[in-house]
Amino acid sequence: MYGLKRYYYFALAIVGVSFFLLCSVFIQKTMTSIFVSFLLILGILLIRAYLKKVQLQIMLQQAQHMMEEGRCLDKIKFVTTTSVGITQDDIEMIKKYKDETDEVILAEIDKNGRAFDIFGVLGFLSLVKKEDFIPKDRFKLNVVLKDNYVLVSKSFEGDNVAFIHEWFFLSLLQLEANVPAVWGVDKSRTVIYMNFIQGKSLNEMIAEAGGEVRQSESFMSSKNGNYIRDQLEVDRSARVWGKRILDDDILSELSRQLDLIHSKGIVGVNIKPGNVVISKIDGNPYIVDFHSSRHKHVGTFIWRLLRDRDRLVANRRIGLNLLTEKVVNNHLIKLKNPDYQIDSNVYAPIDFGEGHAIGAFWNVTSGTGRWEQFMKKKMPSLKGKRILDLGSNNGCMPLMMLQAGAHEVIGIELSSHYVNQSNLVKEIFEWRDLTFYNFKPESGNMLKILDKDYGEFDLVTALCTLYYLNENDMIRLVNHISHISHKMVVQAIEGNVGSQENPDKPRRASVGFLINLLRNNGFERVSVSNYDYYDPRGCKRPILIGERD
Numbered sequence: 001m002y003g004l005k006r007y008y009y010f011a012l013a014i015v016g017v018s019f020f021l022l023c024s025v026f027i028q029k030t031m032t033s034i035f036v037s038f039l040l041i042l043g044i045l046l047i048r049a050y051l052k053k054v055q056l057q058i059m060l061q062q063a064q065h066m067m068e069e070g071r072c073l074d075k076i077k078f079v080t081t082t083s084v085g086i087t088q089d090d091i092e093m094i095k096k097y098k099d100e101t102d103e104v105i106l107a108e109i110d111k112n113g114r115a116f117d118i119f120g121v122l123g124f125l126s127l128v129k130k131e132d133f134i135p136k137d138r139f140k141l142n143v144v145l146k147d148n149y150v151l152v153s154k155s156f157e158g159d160n161v162a163f164i165h166e167w168f169f170l171s172l173l174q175l176e177a178n179v180p181a182v183w184g185v186d187k188s189r190t191v192i193y194m195n196f197i198q199g200k201s202l203n204e205m206i207a208e209a210g211g212e213v214r215q216s217e218s219f220m221s222s223k224n225g226n227y228i229r230d231q232l233e234v235d236r237s238a239r240v241w242g243k244r245i246l247d248d249d250i251l252s253e254l255s256r257q258l259d260l261i262h263s264k265g266i267v268g269v270n271i272k273p274g275n276v277v278i279s280k281i282d283g284n285p286y287i288v289d290f291h292s293s294r295h296k297h298v299g300t301f302i303w304r305l306l307r308d309r310d311r312l313v314a315n316r317r318i319g320l321n322l323l324t325e326k327v328v329n330n331h332l333i334k335l336k337n338p339d340y341q342i343d344s345n346v347y348a349p350i351d352f353g354e355g356h357a358i359g360a361f362w363n364v365t366s367g368t369g370r371w372e373q374f375m376k377k378k379m380p381s382l383k384g385k386r387i388l389d390l391g392s393n394n395g396c397m398p399l400m401m402l403q404a405g406a407h408e409v410i411g412i413e414l415s416s417h418y419v420n421q422s423n424l425v426k427e428i429f430e431w432r433d434l435t436f437y438n439f440k441p442e443s444g445n446m447l448k449i450l451d452k453d454y455g456e457f458d459l460v461t462a463l464c465t466l467y468y469l470n471e472n473d474m475i476r477l478v479n480h481i482s483h484i485s486h487k488m489v490v491q492a493i494e495g496n497v498g499s500q501e502n503p504d505k506p507r508r509a510s511v512g513f514l515i516n517l518l519r520n521n522g523f524e525r526v527s528v529s530n531y532d533y534y535d536p537r538g539c540k541r542p543i544l545i546g547e548r549d
């Protein structure tokens with residue numbers, strides 16, 4: 001499993017040796033120590049096997065429950081003979097072939113996802129002739145007619161673990177993600193009947209466009225080195241063609257679907273072109289095949305490891321461009337580049353979590369530390385709000401606001417380096433939080449809002465940034481803001497900051513000056529929250545909230 005089995009055996013060997021050493025200390029007879037260690041390991045394995053059995057039983061019960069619930073809901077529409085245009089005459093003819101399970105096999109699906117159409121009624125599928133049909137190695141797939149529904153049956157040939165896994169994961173996801181919903185199961189034969197996704201697999205789309213991705217008999221029989229080389233060649237072709245034939249919307253929807261699945265704790269998702277079906281009904285990508293997936297607690301080490309592996313595989317086999325741990329580390333190196341920083345230090349340090357950080361993230365006077373310690377308690381309500389952030393630097397504050405529930409944040413930042421950094425920071429937070437953040441960083445002088453129409457905002461923020469402007473521009477800007485927003489948050493600096501390059505700056509950054517600025521330019525009510533921490537330059541950073549009716 002994912003090459004991880006060897007780590008498992010390695011860990012077991014370490015535990016075995018540790019038991020042996022421990023036993024040797026107490027028993028002092030080598031053979032007895034080996035025997036006792038062996039018994040302990042056996043005990044662990046038996047308990048593990050028992051727990052797995054219990055877990056499978058629970059999954060089975062939950063799958064049953066979720067499947068029944070799903071079938072009662074209107075949201076899931078199972079494909080009927082009418083919806084795929086099978087005529088009444090054809091149905092009468094086909095029904096004569098019903099077997100003892102009350103179903104008729106309409107088509108068999110081969111290793112390349114193509115169908116051998118037995119009755120000639122499924123012309124809309126990617127079809128294959130009998131002589132070109134390459135049987136699947138295991139878990140046969142058929143298109144079947146059952147109770148006037150056209151379903152896909154997947155037979156697990158007695159593999160109860162794979163059967164329960166697939167049943168559980170499909171039922172868990174069917175209302176939230178694009179996966180085939182479960183219509184029914186036959187537990188005694190380990191068969192799942194699932195909704196038929198009307199469309200083509202990505203593999204077929206690539207093959208029809210000219211990409212060499214279909215597996216042939218010779219490919220299948222080539223062994224070891226050749227097989228791996230051939231597989232890499234197929235992956236390369238799929239990558240290139242996948243990017244060529246899929247539009248950006250489908251690719252980003254596919255990434256979203258994968259995030260959705262991972263956010264449910266499901267990892268080990270076998271994303272490959274043959275397992276992605278593009279529906280001709282809604283144009284969306286559907287993911288199939290979950291029998292080898294696993295359920296892990298979201299955020300744990302093993303979940304992160306397997307999620308990262310899924311993303312690597314999706315990048316390699318479909319040509320997606322998903323962030324992985326390795327890419328994140330490269331991004332962090334770029335974000336720390338001194339050329340892009342104020343005073344060559346990261347101005348807004350960010351703790352992304354999970355061991356990823358930039359700058360002195362323990363600092364509570366800037367970046368995520370300041371937000372956690374102070375800002376998030378003092379800011380007005382952000383839920384669902386449209387916000388304009390002036391001087392947004394590397395995007396740390398806008399992303400904190402979005403994490404706190406803001407709907408959209410537009411950031412205006414003078415330095416294009418910081419805007420580039422903001423895009424990386426956004427991408428890393430999205431990767432970490434498995435969510436999309438509606439943050440739009442723009443480069444330019446904040447004064448451009450005087451000339452460009454950005455619409456109305458629920459809140460405008462200028463955190464430690466307004467006083468970079470001269471007094472006249474500050475007045476013009478705040479006055480304009482009072483016409484596009486009812487609220488403005490300004491962060492002041494109390495202390496002798498920036499006075500070397502501009503002796504008047506400490507005055508413009510002071511609480512007293514900023515209170516008057518807000519009051520005299522449209523925000524009649526101003527409240528101030530003091531922040532007790534001094535930054536490394538000995539300054540304090542209170543925030544002011546200006547409001548108008």
Ligand SMILES: C[S@@+](CC[C@H](N)C(=O)[O-])C[C@H]1O[C@@H](n2cnc3c(N)ncnc32)[C@H](O)[C@@H]1O
Binds near residue numbers: 391393
């Ligand atoms: C001290 S940092 C504050 C960053 C961020 N608001 C925060 O509180 O973490 C000031 C930021 O404002 C930007 N800035 C300065 N003058 C600006 C202007 N006229 N228009 C837009 N951004 C400006 C700087 O490039 C810098 O990123």
